[in-house]
Amino acid sequence: MAPVVSVDALRKRYRRRDPWAVDGVTFALEPGQAFGLLGPNGSGKTSVVKMIAGLLRPDGGDISLFGSKPGDPAARGQLGFAPEDPDFPKFLRAREVLDYFASLLGLDEGDRKRRIPETLAFAGLDQERRQVRQFSKGMKQRLGIAQAILGRPKLLILDEPTADLDPLGRRDVRALIESLKASGVAVLLNSHLLSEVELVCDTVAILAKGHVLKEGSMAEVVPEGRSLEDVFVELVQASAPPKHDNLPSFISDKENQ
């Protein structure tokens, strides 16, 4: 089965004197597969997904998105991307944002009339009349997920999708991922919430400082009797062992107690 997205030796750095934010990342994602991209803050997860979505230019390596480059609008038409900390034109309302994006996706009038109310209802924003500037972070996150699924994508990228959601919202996102997987949609999930990744993802890659430390199916990465969190902490700490207990001295210093 042809992968929906394949990334080969991807590299990115933001300034010439900076270290590589992404260095040699390689993976592929097939239809119906849920892939978890894990890593500590600054490990390069968001840079990877932004390059796949055509928002950042790679400095090296290759990306194939539905057999094309991410710059190809037709390829992006099959992609749904829910960014971390999503934002929208702040004087628009939720329905207008979805109508705007439906226009960009080229949805016809019939599809718009059906999909927009349904998507708003899924996101819990169907009764919302305020403009985006008055939305909470959680409401923006729900709208971010709503616009990502509006075009019925074949690849859904979720970058920290549940960071600002309440437990009910998280459960809805999990159900959404399961349902999309079952219908053959590939899901790329960036998340800090390892328990969530463990629940929904088939394969994972653990990143630190732009490198893939370990990649494989959940069974390959997480041995019997251990949790994903144990493996994650072990791998990340091994890649950059802390010099001390990392606590501020005024907290850990016994003299002050």
Add this chain to the structure above:
Amino acid sequence: MRGALAVARYTLVDLSRRRILLVFFIIGALGIAAIGIGLKIFSSTFVGASFSGPPGSEPPDPAKINRFLDLMFVTDLVSALGLFALLIAFGIGMTAIYHDLESGAAVAIFSKPVTRFAFTAGKVGAAVGALIVIVGLLSVEAVLVGLLFGGGLEQTLAVEAVAQVANAVTLMLIVLALSTWMNNIVAAIVAFIYNAAAGVVVALHNQIASGNLGDNAILHGIFNVLYWVVPHQLTSDAPRELVKAELELFASSGQPGPDVNQAVASVPGPSDLADIAWWIFVVIVFASLVYVAVRRRQV
């Protein structure tokens, strides 16, 4: 095309809800009304006496006084219109693209199947459309104020209003282009300084061309080059007509004054086809710069 229209449509919706543009529009509308009414009251109350000339001199021709007052009235209205057109150009230029890029809205937009060219075309189209609508409404108000006091110079006002919109479009495109590279307040300051410097260059070029600043060949060369690297403000014949009417009135009162033709020559005349062609070229260049900036932008 579909993407550009969607971007333009929702940019117009977004702009129409921005309070700053509404505030500029209301202040502009009130300002034009106040200037028009105030000037008319002032002129009808006091100006007749001030044009009576020195004792023993011929009283000036009333038709010339009326012509002068009409032109002054139109010029003041147009100045107010120009000022608010510039404020609105800054308001739109600082927000139309910058907020999408800085807020993160561009992340969701650019991940959709829309090209950066379509995004830029939609944004620039909406910004120009919004500017034309707002300044157009203020111009209609200015014409109505003019009609309220007799009218007769609607065509002059309309031509000058078109020139003001054209000048505001140039400035707005500069702000739009700069705001994709830098903070929008810094972009507005840089654009303001550039616009002022361009105005000085054009004014000095005109003075040199009319021989008022000597015939230094090096100076001629420098300002000829500078003149063709900055945007030229488009104008109607209203400023020149006003100066001419003023000087003729002055001369008819019997007082010694400057040579009318020489003085009038130093005032910028109505823009000709070359100026309009240059404006079109400048607009294309700045719109292209906006596109290049948007295309290069990583979000």
